[in-house]
Amino acid sequence: MDHLDALEAESIYILREAKAKLDRLAILWSLGKDSNVVIWLCKKAFFGHVPFPVLHIDTGKKFPEMYAFRDRYAKEWGLSFIREECPPLEATDPTLPPAARSAARKTLGLKAALAKYGFEGLILGIRRDEEAIRAKERIFSPRDESGQWQLKDQPPEFWDHFMTSFPKGTHVRVHPILNWTELDVWKYTRREGIPVIELYFAKDGKRYRSLGDQDITFPVPSTADTLDAIIAELESTKIPERAGRAMDHEAEDSFERLRRAGYM
């Protein structure tokens, strides 16, 4: 087994644990490279099936390419697709910096969807290497009644025994690719031939490394216009992945505040 095989086996194990232990589960599909890998891993774990609804929390501000990708693969992959809208900016915490506030719409949309469908668990494609706060996550990570992440008091998690039962009112985030890196995701995408939104490939000397809302996500300088080139670029680059995400850079604690409140 090489490193990608080991990561794949671990992720499959996590997804199967989630399915075996939790009743109402959904996958959060942000349309980016990570959540596409998660859907792919589901098909691996469940022999060609994605046995959970796939939820897209739509800010209405994604790139047109992303919407086209969504509409195509929701069909092609046979997903049971749910789209939910986000509340307006005015509904978010006004003390947050502007880009963070914009991101916080997604948290509110997510919470509303959770309440509407009564999901007990959400599968998300976040990774430790994206951001230092995410690096401290658990694979099965509980959220309390008010949807808060108790970052300072997380349950122990060891020997692949995850927290799979909860007091009433709590829900759980499941992170099957938490231990992957950006490079792992691309190498796996290449190995498996997973479809990719073209925005990730360089055009006119720029490409997106991370895809969010149009108004708060910016492309980075790059000439990588193939998967091989992206991988080669990442093997040597020192520019962090989320450099093009405005919300991460407004204040030292923006991301922590967002995540505590329930951001993904």
Add this chain to the structure above:
Amino acid sequence: MPHALAARPLPIVIVGHVDHGKSTFVGRLLYETGSLPEGKLEAVKASSERRGMPFEWAFVLDAMQSERDQGVTIDTTQIRFRSKLRPYLIIDAPGHKEFLKNMVTGAAKAEAALLVIDAQEGAQEQSRRHGYLLHLLGIREVAVLVNKMDLVGYSAERFGAVAEDFRAYLADLGVEPKAIVPISAREGDNLTRHSPRMPWYQGPSVLEVLDSFPYAALPVDRPLRMPVQDVYKFDQRRIIAGRLESGRLQVGDRVLFSPSNKTARIKTIEAWHVPEPPAEAVAGQSIGITLDEPIFVERGEIMSHESDPPLLTNVFKARIFWLGERPLVIGANYKLKLATTEATVVVEAIEKAIDTAELRPLPPEAIPRNAAGEVVLRSKRILALDEYRSNPRTGRFVLVEDFIPVGGGTISMEGYPDQRQLLTVRASNLTAVGHAVSRAARAARNGHKGGVLWFTGLSGAGKSTLALALERELFAKGYHVYVLDGDNIRGGLCRDLGFSPEDRAENIRRVGEVAALFADAGFIAISSFISPYRSDRQRAREAAGENFHEIYVKADLAVCEQRDPKGLYKRARKGEIKDFTGISAPYEPPENPELVVPTDELGLEDCIALLLRYVEEHFRL
């Protein structure tokens, strides 16, 4: 186009006492090896200045606001980096006692560890506790970093003193550190190359030590174990899903599921989006299989080959570490999670409780938070498991209380038998001969029913004395009665058996079967054996079918030991007899015996009277 196989990052945990410089070390190591992303140094600088601190390398890892404000790591984190040789996964663990559960969370996935000790302070409480936990978690590859050498003037002497003190502690645990390296994490000394400030140090740099740690081998050569994770019905196929924890598997193999004891053959190994269906699988893979027969299998069972199955038992010993707010106590119930199975277990005994910081025994009434110990756990149902030393992944477990994992442990079966032999009906092709003479007819002729009086109790409790006296009395009253005891069983029927836990269990199984035959023949069979295990007595009860009476011949261990008619206790205390019940092997008292005869409270006459009354009542027609 084929691509080079990606090397697996070696997971290394950094442990040690609070403030001894673990996070600083990691931050600086990443810097020294050019692994920090662009902008990180500036961000850390700004963050340190904002708090009026000098540059804090630890902020590379300590990302929470409260971690930075308080200068302490709260939760574990992971970060990748690569040396020239290979990639690493560095796991930074918190050193504060309050966050030991987070340290365990991080350390449990490591294959090697660096233990950081402050040169000024020397080894402290958590240095020792972490050393102990590494050992319990099965991490054998350990190196020690004596940090903050800048604060002791890079003194070889101080280094030697700290190093020797801790080497001695580790030796007590049976751990030999791979290296002990003097460093200054903050100044970068001896991290990636030799520091001119410590010319007296000839050993390897930290990076060289890292590169010398071996990968833990995947257990492909151990017996096959695949805990069943789930059973799916997709596209007309019934797929059994699970991860191979050890061993290997091929299409066509005959496999056994435990504890249900069902067998079948592997028809296919299923996979999606692969060039061709796999013909075999090895440890580490998450797979799905179909079987040639539609047997019913559930999550929690362990699939193995027939020739090398897991143990079956409902009671076992374990070395555990405890993280729960409330201490672990005798009689408490916890949810056990072992591979994919869950069961309620009760703490039957605490044999040892250990303060892991001082390696000091604690009173064995309870195991408090952050301590360790040895316990006996019993579950209501039979579990399939392995001893930790023969298969770590199916020989360890987690205990859960109120939804939260509160402890972990590794299994030992020392003193307890494998119950597989006893549970498996091997001669299943035999059909019982139908007797023309019924039980009722025999009872009518004899004037009493047949049945079993199963005496159980410690050596010296008075079983044989009572059994023989009762036999005499009953015989005199016209009963058909016969005593089975060591003298008439061990010499013949069980001549081939010794005194190992397995042999003892087999001995009792045979006695149970013979007693059942006597009962069927219309006799009252009195069996007089210590029969210390509940599971064995339960099987004797099942063998007899009906009219089985468990009689607890009860006397305190202290009383028995004082009586010591054959001098056995004395010898056992001296260690001359191994596995002696009550001393070095467990006795499990009956939970609901039909009758208790307290020989330490009643005289012999009263005991016999009690028994006679009981028999008259239950056997006389």
